Amino acid sequence: MDRISLIGAPTDVGASVVGCRMGPAALRLAGLRASLEKFGAQVRDCGDVGGPDSPMAPPVDGYRHLPEVTAWNHAVFDAVSAELADGRLPIMLGGDHCLAIGSISAAARHCRDTGRTLRVLWFDAHADYNTSSITPSGNMHGMPVAVLTGTGPDALVGLSGAVPAVDPEHVKEIGLRDVDLGEKHLLHEHRVEVFDMRYLDEIGVRHAMEMALEGVDEDTHLHVSLDLDFLDDSIAPGVGTPVRGGPTYREAHLCMEMIADTGRLGSLDIVELNPALDVRSQTSTLAVDLVESLFGKSTLLRVHRR
DSSP states (O other), X not given: OOEEEEEEEOOOTTOSSXXXXXXXXXXXXXXXXXXXXXXTOEEEEEEEOOOOOOOOOOOBTTBSSHHHHHHHHHHHHHHHHHHHHTXXXXXXXXXXXXXXXXXXXXXXXXXXXXXXXXXXXXXXXBOOOOXXXXXXXXXXXXXXXXXXXXXXXXXXXXXTSSSSSXXXXXXXXXXXXXXXXXXXXXXXXXXXXXXXXXXXXXXXXXXXXXXXXXXXXXXXXXXXXXXXXXXXTTTOOOBSSOOSSOOOXXXXXXXXXXXXXXXXXXXXXXXXXXGGGOSTTHHHHHHHHHXXXXXXXXXXXXOOOO
């Protein structure tokens, strides 16, 4: 965690609302690099990967902008793979959440090559488990978990070199509160573990995170995919698809702090920041605060007791 690479992916080609293409610049402006360097990290900003413009076209065969989404994810895959191969921790700055297909496929390939187990923690208000046959919109930021677990277009499901890129049992979805009917059936059928907001309310964030992190050990590579609409929209207005009733400021920090306690973070996505909808940079600033907690910021010296 002391050698970190920032990789921007400035596109909203998979999203329903234009604007998160400005997310990487907003995260940099909010001081992400300086915040990481405060912890003694050596940070390399790799700049932005490139890809095609969004054609703003209707869906074709259930997919909106599939060629463009594929091109962007191949670029992200290559960039993240290069940093992982160099022994660095890549942070992908989105951009919309379809880009996680590329970053997590790279992590999956890296884990196969190094004999590690990949665990994906998917923080989101939405399940992102749509397919071409059940999607209400065709927007591909609503499909990445389905693609990564083996259901989707051939150009993307095989990006990691194996299908599925991630076994469904190794994906933990946290904070869900807006799930389409078709997704509910698929999540159940594929046995994806979901900690939705009702579950967090009933058992508490701490216990839910303990369950999501159960079994993580020294051979685990944790990939955190943080969609900022995971947060309650009262504290994170700068997202394209806000949903009321999300985690509070402190609950979100607790999630990040518990991940930091494992010491197993291997890669990170920060996605769906839409500066055009933000209020006085509130969401980008909060995103940087959460990253600080993810990399070990705490009020007091943490002493772990058995």
